[in-house]
Amino acid sequence: MRERQASQGARRAREFEAFVAGAAGRLLHTATLLTAEAPNANPRARRLLTLALARTYASWDRLRGEDPYDRTRAYLAVRFAHRAWHQYGALGRARPHPGSTLANLAPQERLVLVLRLYEGVAEEQTAALLGLPTERVHAICDRATATLLHPPRPPAPAVTGAKVAAS
Template structure:
């Protein structure tokens, strides 16, 4: 009996290590896009990844044919959404790294855009994951895409008035 449990634990650990080897890089990139941190300096993204992988490992035996990547991504997205909600009192603006390509977007816009365009999650699944209507997800995604394609301009340059020449 004991040998069987040891064998099952070893198999579980091997399977999970193989999953992490294949999925951790992409999940970390997803988390980095969500947090809008610099790729080389992303402690919040690394924490999201660690929590997501730990949760996936804890549920590993109960997945039973479910895609572990999808499970980890859902947990990562949900954890990010709850963190942004609690930390910023709703989906307020976080302080993203200025070099992040998604720095101009708010947390909710980043979340929906990353799920839809980077991860390829369908509108219906994204809406169900976030508890939003499909139309709202579509609108936010369209607005975020437009913002990225046509970023807001900075303030207009100050107008300098020429002095009248004195005769």
């Protein structure tokens, strides 16, 4: 009995290691996009990924034909949304890396945009995952895309010491 359990445990570990070897890079990139951190300095993204992978490993035997990548990505997204909600209030503004392309987006906009455009998750699946109406997901994605394509202008520099010529 113990030998069988040991061999099943070893098989489980090998399968999970193979999954992580193939998927961890892309999942880390997804987490880094969500947190809007710099790719080489992304402690929040790494923590988010570690939690998602731990959750996937804990439920590995119960996947039964489910795609472990989808399960891990879903947990990553939900965990990010939950943390952003509680940390910044109603998915408010986080403090992303200023050099990040996604820095001008609110966490909810980043989440929807990353799931829809980077991960290719359908609108209906994104809506179901986040508990939002499909129309809301569509509107958030459109707004986030528009913000990326037409970023807000920085404030104009203050004019100091300028003399106005009298005419």
